[in-house]
Amino acid sequence: xxxxxxxxxxxxxxxxxxxxxxxxxxxxxxxxxxxxxxxxxxxxxxxxxxxxxxxxxxxxxxxxxxxxxxxxxxxxxxxxxxxxxxxxxxxxxxxxxxxxxxxxxxxxxxxxxxxxxxxxxxxxxxxxxxxxxxxxxxxxxxxxxxxxxxxxxxxxxxxxxxxxxxxxxxxxxxxxxxxxxxxxxxxxxxxxxxxxxxxxxxxx
Amino acid sequence: xxxxxxxxxxxxxxxxxxxxxxxxxxxxxxxxxxxxxxxxxxxxxxxxxxxxxxxxxxxxxxxxxxxxxxxxxxxxxxxxxxxxxxxxxxxxxxxxxxxxxxxxxxxxxxxxxxxxxxxxxxxxxxxxxxxxxxxxxxxxxxxxxxxxxxxxxxxxxxxxxxxxxxxxxxxxxxxxxxxxxxxxxxxxxxxxxxxxxxxxxxxx
Amino acid sequence: xxxxxxxxxxxxxxxxxxxxxxxxxxxxxxxxxxxxxxxxxxxxxxxxxxxxxxxxxxxxxxxxxxxxxxxxxxxxxxxxxxxxxxxxxxxxxxxxxxxxxxxxxxxxxxxxxxxxxxxxxxxxxxxxxxxxxxxxxxxxxxxxxxxxxxxxxxxxxxxxxxxxxxxxxxxxxxxxxxxxxxxxxxxxxxxxxxxxxxxxxxxx
Amino acid sequence: xxxxxxxxxxxxxxxxxxxxxxxxxxxxxxxxxxxxxxxxxxxxxxxxxxxxxxxxxxxxxxxxxxxxxxxxxxxxxxxxxxxxxxxxxxxxxxxxxxxxxxxxxxxxxxxxxxxxxxxxxxxxxxxxxxxxxxxxxxxxxxxxxxxxxxxxxxxxxxxxxxxxxxxxxxxxxxxxxxxxxxxxxxxxxxxxxxxxxxxxxxxx
DNA sequence: AATGAATGAGTGTTCATTCAT
DNA sequence: AATGAATGAACACTCATTCAT
Numbered sequence: 063x064x065x066x067x068x069x070x071x072x073x074x075x076x077x078x079x080x081x082x083x084x085x086x087x088x089x090x091x092x093x094x095x096x097x098x099x100x101x102x103x104x105x106x107x108x109x110x111x112x113x114x115x116x117x118x119x120x121x122x123x124x125x126x127x128x129x130x131x132x133x134x135x136x137x138x139x140x141x142x143x144x145x146x147x148x149x150x151x152x153x154x155x156x157x158x159x160x161x162x163x164x165x166x167x168x169x170x171x172x173x174x175x176x177x178x179x180x181x182x183x184x185x186x187x188x189x190x191x192x193x194x195x196x197x198x199x200x201x202x203x204x205x206x207x208x209x210x211x212x213x214x215x216x217x218x219x220x221x222x223x224x225x226x227x228x229x230x231x232x233x234x235x236x237x238x239x240x241x242x243x244x245x246x247x248x249x250x251x252x253x254x255x256x257x258x259x260x261x262x263x264x265x266x
Numbered sequence: 267x268x269x270x271x272x273x274x275x276x277x278x279x280x281x282x283x284x285x286x287x288x289x290x291x292x293x294x295x296x297x298x299x300x301x302x303x304x305x306x307x308x309x310x311x312x313x314x315x316x317x318x319x320x321x322x323x324x325x326x327x328x329x330x331x332x333x334x335x336x337x338x339x340x341x342x343x344x345x346x347x348x349x350x351x352x353x354x355x356x357x358x359x360x361x362x363x364x365x366x367x368x369x370x371x372x373x374x375x376x377x378x379x380x381x382x383x384x385x386x387x388x389x390x391x392x393x394x395x396x397x398x399x400x401x402x403x404x405x406x407x408x409x410x411x412x413x414x415x416x417x418x419x420x421x422x423x424x425x426x427x428x429x430x431x432x433x434x435x436x437x438x439x440x441x442x443x444x445x446x447x448x449x450x451x452x453x454x455x456x457x458x459x460x461x462x463x464x465x466x467x468x469x470x
Numbered sequence: 471x472x473x474x475x476x477x478x479x480x481x482x483x484x485x486x487x488x489x490x491x492x493x494x495x496x497x498x499x500x501x502x503x504x505x506x507x508x509x510x511x512x513x514x515x516x517x518x519x520x521x522x523x524x525x526x527x528x529x530x531x532x533x534x535x536x537x538x539x540x541x542x543x544x545x546x547x548x549x550x551x552x553x554x555x556x557x558x559x560x561x562x563x564x565x566x567x568x569x570x571x572x573x574x575x576x577x578x579x580x581x582x583x584x585x586x587x588x589x590x591x592x593x594x595x596x597x598x599x600x601x602x603x604x605x606x607x608x609x610x611x612x613x614x615x616x617x618x619x620x621x622x623x624x625x626x627x628x629x630x631x632x633x634x635x636x637x638x639x640x641x642x643x644x645x646x647x648x649x650x651x652x653x654x655x656x657x658x659x660x661x662x663x664x665x666x667x668x669x670x671x672x673x674x
Numbered sequence: 675x676x677x678x679x680x681x682x683x684x685x686x687x688x689x690x691x692x693x694x695x696x697x698x699x700x701x702x703x704x705x706x707x708x709x710x711x712x713x714x715x716x717x718x719x720x721x722x723x724x725x726x727x728x729x730x731x732x733x734x735x736x737x738x739x740x741x742x743x744x745x746x747x748x749x750x751x752x753x754x755x756x757x758x759x760x761x762x763x764x765x766x767x768x769x770x771x772x773x774x775x776x777x778x779x780x781x782x783x784x785x786x787x788x789x790x791x792x793x794x795x796x797x798x799x800x801x802x803x804x805x806x807x808x809x810x811x812x813x814x815x816x817x818x819x820x821x822x823x824x825x826x827x828x829x830x831x832x833x834x835x836x837x838x839x840x841x842x843x844x845x846x847x848x849x850x851x852x853x854x855x856x857x858x859x860x861x862x863x864x865x866x867x868x869x870x871x872x873x874x875x876x877x878x
Numbered sequence: 879a880a881t882g883a884a885t886g887a888g889t890g891t892t893c894a895t896t897c898a899t
Numbered sequence: 900a901a902t903g904a905a906t907g908a909a910c911a912c913t914c915a916t917t918c919a920t
Binding site for chain 3: 694695696697698699700778779781782784785786787791792794795799823825826828829830832833834837838841842844845848849851852853855859860863864866867868870871872874875
């Protein structure tokens with residue numbers, strides 16, 4: 063019973079790795095099985111199809127992202143203070159770093175032409191909404207003016223709020239090796255840049 | 267003779283479309299042939315492999331991007347003026363809009379684990395370098411202080427300068443349909459956000 | 471478990487047949503699958519490629535040929551006696567008759583321009599060496615003079631010792647049908663000719 | 675006109691080379707075109723099909739072989755004399771050496787299961803018949819006994835008369851490189867072996 | 879006589895998925 | 900819960916051959 067749960071988890075973890083390395087279509091169920099150390103047929107015992115593995119992985123990301131938002135909305139009493147903002151930033155950076163493999167998959171998949179909006183857009187929507195709620199609360203509490211243009215706010219939150227974090231997850235490793243910097247150096251530079259751009263745009 | 271050039275171009279254009287819709291691995295050579303209205307074997311008359319089609323497409327993007335940079339560096343006499351900056355912004359937005367299909371492909375491919383740096387990183391590098399040159403020239407001409415931290419500047423240019431444009435190309439259509447806005451509305455909102463974040467970070 | 475071994479063997483046997491009928495390049499994996507009564511993909515479950523099937527077949531021949539030589543070298547106490555020689559001849563004729571399909575393949579492949587020496591030449595080498603050992607032992611035991619010219623001996627063993635047997639395997643069936651003789655008639659005529667030529671050359 | 679004849683001949687010569695290197699089925703019309711320095715379509719201007727090229731090549735060999743036999747039957751007044759025999763041997767060795775590429779093709783093709791007898795068997799038949807005629811004439815002129823068993827004579831002529839020459843053509847180059855001997859050394863060793871085996875069998 | 883472009887029918891190989899145990 | 904064997908449907912790529920000029 064314990065074993066069975068662990069096996070399923072191992073399959074998911076391995077699929078995550080291989081999907082992120084090769085892309086969903088480029089990944090082979092054979093490779094997942096081999097690297098997870100299980101028989102290929104066993105994968106089909108736990109999952110209906112290769113596609114279901116992907117959906118499971120992405121929906122897990124969704125759930126975790128939601129949890130993070132709820133949690134950070136609860137924990138962060140004062141976003142606009144330096145320390146409060148840094149805490150939030152760290153929580154986000156840690157999240158995208160920890161989940162960077164899945165985020166890569168999500169981004170790659172989001173490029174495809176599907177009828178439904180891509181997971182990244184969905185993710186963006188809930189993150190943005192939660193963020194906007196936070197901001198609105200903050201702002202109104204402080205009597206700060208809140209931008210009138212809803213569209214502009216959405217664009218701000220998505221393209222300069224969420225997207226750089228996703229790009230961070232996507233290119234973190236390539237960046238570190240191309241420019242020969244440590245994880246810390248990159249994170250700190252990213253923090254300074256992020257505050258000078260996105261955060262700055264929030265202040266009046 | 268003319269026809270042959272046109273046929274090759276049609277194959278490339280169609281591959282571009284299908285790669286961007288399905289991803290490289292998800293795309294079928296059969297589908298490219300069918301949609302381009304040519305015999306499948308003819309594709310292999312012009313290109314050694316499916317992969318060579320991809321490389322051709324991406325290297326064309328590379329070339330066009332370089333040309334754009336050279337051109338915009340030459341044309342824009344005064345980036346720091348409102349009108350000058352808007353011109354540059356329009357040139358970039360037009361470029362990523364026009365080439366959005368290829369950019370989608372490039373981003374999706376850049377997520378894969380390859381030995382060499384992804385095309386997006388390469389693109390980032392040359393764009394950044396060119397940009398940094400421009401900026402340095404502008405700044406020194408005006409006696410404005412230029413940031414000391416090279417890494418921070420790189421991060422600024424890549425994650426808040428280039429990346430939002432790429433994201434714009436990637437999600438433009440999804441955005442328009444999800445939030446039910448016109449291309450112009452999105453572009454204008456994006457312009458305002460971009461000036462308030464990335465451009466603002468450049469001013470002292 | 472047993473079945474799996476049998477299935478693999480059936481694929482090999484069928485490939486042997488089809489390669490010998492059509493030549494390696496002329497043979498179709500589809501045909502092998504159909505005639506072996508297995509799914510085409512199953513062939514690739516057991517063998518990495520069409521080429522690996524060929525290599526397996528040829529290396530099996532190699533092994534069997536070696537076994538035959540070891541065995542006949544051990545069993546034949548007196549090659550130079552009429553009965554002893556006939557026994558050896560029968561063993562060889564049976565071997566090439568039984569393996570004639572593979573021998574056809576080996577010969578056809580040996581005609582191609584490959585970097586490495588063809589399997590026929592390799593086969594020739596080990597057969598010749600074993601044969602020469604036998605002869606040398608016999609001769610010295612009997613005080614018979616042994617040819618000085620090593621090259622001449624090699625040529626003798628290969629072109630008039632081995633080659634006629636291979637040709638027998640290659641053309642046996644065509645011969646029987648063209649000249650309308652039975653297997654026995656051909657074998658007996660071949661025996662008389664072989665003793666009058668190759669064997670005679672060994673006697674002083 | 676001259677050119678056209680020369681072009682056709684060059685195509686044939688190149689096809690000969692490539693068929694002998696790769697086998698008929700392994701050879702590519704593209705490769706023949708490239709190596710002959712002509713456009714692929716031009717090959718189909720001169721020959722109906724790839725198969726017709728093969729047939730042309732093989733039928734040329736046939737013709738040349740016949741010519742050789744007629745000629746050698748006419749020229750050689752006394753086969754049974756040492757000098758006469760050597761002359762004949764040289765003529766044959768030269769023929770198979772010069773035509774070794776085509777002979778390789780013929781042998782490889784002769785391994786396939788075709789309804790009609792292979793070209794090697796056909797070749798064998800005419801050579802044998804001519805040879806037998808020669809021998810019979812010689813023998814009766816000298817009052818030497820002529821073997822009663824027709825089958826045995828056929829086997830003798832084919833398997834120890836013709837076949838070693840074909841094998842010589844087939845393996846000459848491999849032999850020279852494997853045993854590191856010159857063309858002359860091999861030919862002389864072959865001559866001595868041939869006289870000690872096949873020729874000896876003809877003498878009472 | 880010669881060529882660049884085009885094509886139909888394969889051809890070896892792969893892959894997600896299923897079956898029997 | 901787990902596995903080795905099996906399969907149908909593709910799939911990228913090839914190749915002999917033809918067409919238009």
